[in-house]
Amino acid sequence: MEGHSVYQPKSGVAKWFEDRLPIVGLVHASAVAYPVPRNLNYFWTFGGILTVMLVAQILTGVVLAMHYVPDSTLAFASVEKIMRDVNYGWLLRYMHANGASMFFIAVYIHMFRGLYYGSYQAPREVLWILGVLILLLMMATAFMGYVLPWGQMSFWGATVITNLFSAFPLVGPSIVTWLWGGFSVGDPTLNRFFALHYLLPFMIAGVVGLHIWALHHVGQNNPTGVEVKDIRKDTVPFTPYATLKDSFAMVCFFIFFAWFIFYLPNFLGHADNYTEANPLVTPAHIVPEWYFLPFYAILRAVPSKLGGVLLMFGAIAVLLFLPWLDGSKVRSANYRPIYRIFFFLLVADCIYLGWIGSKPAISPYVGLSQLAAAYYFLHFLVILPIVSRLETPKPLPASIADSVLANGSGPLPGQPGLAPLVGGSTHGQV
Amino acid sequence: MIVRVERKNMTSRTIAGAGRAVALIIAVGLSALSLDATRASAAEQEHPPRQSWSFSGPFGKFDPAQLQRGFKVYREVCSNCHALSMVAFRNLAEPGGLGLTEEQAKAIAGEYKIEDGPNDSGDMFERPGRLSDYFPSPFPNEQAARAANGGAHPPDMSTLAKARTYERGFPTFLFDIVTQFQEQGQDYIHALVGGYEEAPEGVKPPKNGLHYNKYFPGHWIGMAPPIQEGQVDYTDGTPATVDQYGKDVASFLTWAAEPHLVARKKTGLVVMFFLVIFAGLLYFTKKRVWAGLKEKHA
Numbered sequence: 001m002e003g004h005s006v007y008q009p010k011s012g013v014a015k016w017f018e019d020r021l022p023i024v025g026l027v028h029a030s031a032v033a034y035p036v037p038r039n040l041n042y043f044w045t046f047g048g049i050l051t052v053m054l055v056a057q058i059l060t061g062v063v064l065a066m067h068y069v070p071d072s073t074l075a076f077a078s079v080e081k082i083m084r085d086v087n088y089g090w091l092l093r094y095m096h097a098n099g100a101s102m103f104f105i106a107v108y109i110h111m112f113r114g115l116y117y118g119s120y121q122a123p124r125e126v127l128w129i130l131g132v133l134i135l136l137l138m139m140a141t142a143f144m145g146y147v148l149p150w151g152q153m154s155f156w157g158a159t160v161i162t163n164l165f166s167a168f169p170l171v172g173p174s175i176v177t178w179l180w181g182g183f184s185v186g187d188p189t190l191n192r193f194f195a196l197h198y199l200l201p202f203m204i205a206g207v208v209g210l211h212i213w214a215l216h217h218v219g220q221n222n223p224t225g226v227e228v229k230d231i232r233k234d235t236v237p238f239t240p241y242a243t244l245k246d247s248f249a250m251v252c253f254f255i256f257f258a259w260f261i262f263y264l265p266n267f268l269g270h271a272d273n274y275t276e277a278n279p280l281v282t283p284a285h286i287v288p289e290w291y292f293l294p295f296y297a298i299l300r301a302v303p304s305k306l307g308g309v310l311l312m313f314g315a316i317a318v319l320l321f322l323p324w325l326d327g328s329k330v331r332s333a334n335y336r337p338i339y340r341i342f343f344f345l346l347v348a349d350c351i352y353l354g355w356i357g358s359k360p361a362i363s364p365y366v367g368l369s370q371l372a373a374a375y376y377f378l379h380f381l382v383i384l385p386i387v388s389r390l391e392t393p394k395p396l397p398a399s400i401a402d403s404v405l406a407n408g409s410g411p412l413p414g415q416p417g418l419a420p421l422v423g424g425s426t427h428g429q430v
Numbered sequence: 431m432i433v434r435v436e437r438k439n440m441t442s443r444t445i446a447g448a449g450r451a452v453a454l455i456i457a458v459g460l461s462a463l464s465l466d467a468t469r470a471s472a473a474e475q476e477h478p479p480r481q482s483w484s485f486s487g488p489f490g491k492f493d494p495a496q497l498q499r500g501f502k503v504y505r506e507v508c509s510n511c512h513a514l515s516m517v518a519f520r521n522l523a524e525p526g527g528l529g530l531t532e533e534q535a536k537a538i539a540g541e542y543k544i545e546d547g548p549n550d551s552g553d554m555f556e557r558p559g560r561l562s563d564y565f566p567s568p569f570p571n572e573q574a575a576r577a578a579n580g581g582a583h584p585p586d587m588s589t590l591a592k593a594r595t596y597e598r599g600f601p602t603f604l605f606d607i608v609t610q611f612q613e614q615g616q617d618y619i620h621a622l623v624g625g626y627e628e629a630p631e632g633v634k635p636p637k638n639g640l641h642y643n644k645y646f647p648g649h650w651i652g653m654a655p656p657i658q659e660g661q662v663d664y665t666d667g668t669p670a671t672v673d674q675y676g677k678d679v680a681s682f683l684t685w686a687a688e689p690h691l692v693a694r695k696k697t698g699l700v701v702m703f704f705l706v707i708f709a710g711l712l713y714f715t716k717k718r719v720w721a722g723l724k725e726k727h728a
Contacts (some may be wrong), residue, residue, distance in 0.1 A: 084516065254705055271593050
């Protein structure tokens with residue numbers, strides 16, 4: 001999309017360089033001049049927050065990897081060594097461990113924002129699918145990362161989750177042996193999980209690059225779901241407007257993050273993981289990390305193991321088809337009153353699934369989890385396709401600028417040339 | 431293959447004693463096919479009464495005198511069965527902890543015999559401990575510990591305060607985020623130390639040599655009542671009660687599990703202060719810039 005201003009190198013050196021590698025111009029186009037719908041709310045700040053979290057996870061993770069030993073007899077002690085003897089090791093490890101949780105909090109908000117405002121609809125299908133792939137990679141990374149401290153929950157979580165693959169007929173047991181690199185979760189498993197845990201974040205970074213590329217190609221959705229019609233009226237340049245707004249939201253998110261790092265560093269983990277892994281002692285209660293609980297509940301809702309595994313993966317796979325399941329001509333739930341109700345029911349259902357996932361799989365939780373899991377799929381496969389095609393949406397504002405005006409927070413009508421004057425750019429105010 | 435199932439110490443757990451394969455199968459069975467009685471008994475766990483701790487909350491600090499008392503209890507009582515393998519003598523003199531001087535820590539280390547070697551002739555030998563040594567463990571390995579304790583394994587105490595908890599339940603766990611309550615482990619350890627009582631009538635231990643404890647999940651614990659009133663001498667006038675021993679040892683174990691707790695909370699305060707000010711500045715800057723957008727065109 002056309003930006004508000006174009007990068008013009010000022011010095012001779014910059015011009016020389018730009019002619020050969022236009023990278024400064026690229027950064028300028030995507031982080032300075034990039035047009036941002038002027039009506040974005042704070043739910044749109046989570047993309048930036050996620051990017052920063054990914055970088056933070058990689059930086060803390062690289063330093064942790066310098067001190068960590070991926071050996072089943074030494075791993076637990078090496079993590080404790082980081083906590084006790086490495087300078088600020090406790091800070092690095094708590095940032096990294098809580099950072100994973102913060103990452104998921106941000107990604108779930110980011111995704112529900114997409115669901116609410118129909119951000120997956122044309123022309124953003126590929127953008128959305130790339131996002132789902134990032135989620136899958138994140139889940140794999142987080143799962144393997146949790147195994148590394150080699151506590152009781154690490155070991156038994158790894159055992160339970162890798163064993164899921166044994167549900168596949170014929171090849172199942174061979175797959176599990178292959179994953180383990182042996183006949184039980186052991187040293188080879190820990191080593192490969194460490195290698196993959198170090199590799200996958202860079203793959204995430206790659207897909208994030210594609211995700212941002214796709215985003216900047218099609219432009220951001222916005223709370224009205226109305227496409228940008230006039231860049232000068234409907235958008236503001238990324239810098240300083242979105243930069244400042246994103247920074248403020250980011251620092252607020254960091255306050256929340258720091259609250260956990262410094263005051264509740266183990267709140268989101270399991271006490272059992274401070275006991276070294278022991279293959280001969282099963283914890284009373286094997287529970288995955290909180291961010292996997294809704295999927296865990298779906299897994300356990302099905303009496304057949306294979307069925308449970310398929311349904312659990314199906315819960316994510318269904319998201320890939322979302323752009324085509326939703327047949328609405330209108331994106332934003334703000335203008336889809338019936339879909340809006342079902343959206344909030346879905347949010348409630350997911351939280352509810354998470355709560356059930358943390359409970360032992362005994363009556364009445366099994367029955368409840370079956371209802372909740374069924375509703376999850378009902379939402380995507382029945383309710384959404386039907387409601388989106390039958391519902392008559394409320395009238396949309398004529399443009400983004402109009403919607404801002406209607407709120408009384410924008411410029412007065414009849415004023416042409418809304419784009420602000422930025423960095424020597426001459427268009428805008430005429 | 432023989433599968434031996436028995437009750438174990440600390441939490442009621444299932445032990446499969448015939449190799450990893452059996453353990454794995456059981457674990458997967460347990461988790462996939464909905465859990466059995468062990469879960470039910472875990473859910474029955476009595477909530478330990480809440481204590482006040484000097485190190486709780488955002489301004490929490492260790493009380494050096496209390497840590498020293500707890501250390502004394504550990505040395506004279508717990509250390510007979512429980513290892514503290516991740517704590518070194520040098521840690522005793524580190525700031526934010528027991529507040530001992532390096533000389534005092536050195537003297538304590540010197541009271542321990544540490545196996546070292548091999549020397550030039552290839553023999554292992556014993557020498558007095560140094561600051562860089564770690565606390566020696568009472569048993570050479572888990573099997574020896576179990577053999578000496580009726581099949582139960584006294585857990586290593588290095589991370590124990592963080593490795594014990596009880597379920598807070600909804601909505602309490604949400605309030606805990608705001609109140610920063612995270613002393614479940616400490617409350618539990620304190621309650622457990624003084625939680626021995628007569629088993630209710632008709633309740634029999636699953637095997638001999640177990641003791642009834644109100645707060646232990648499943649109630650039957652391998653550890654005999656570890657301490658009695660007056661067993662450890664306190665020289666600072668603190669009452670030598672089981673209740674006080676429990677508090678002191680739980681505090682000491684908190685330090686052992688989290689020696690940088692004080693530094694963490696202090697750093698947190700500075701970070702929070704910075705972030706809140708920074709957020710405020712950003713908020714007003716953002717407001718000003720966005721307001722400029724309106725004014726220009728209004």
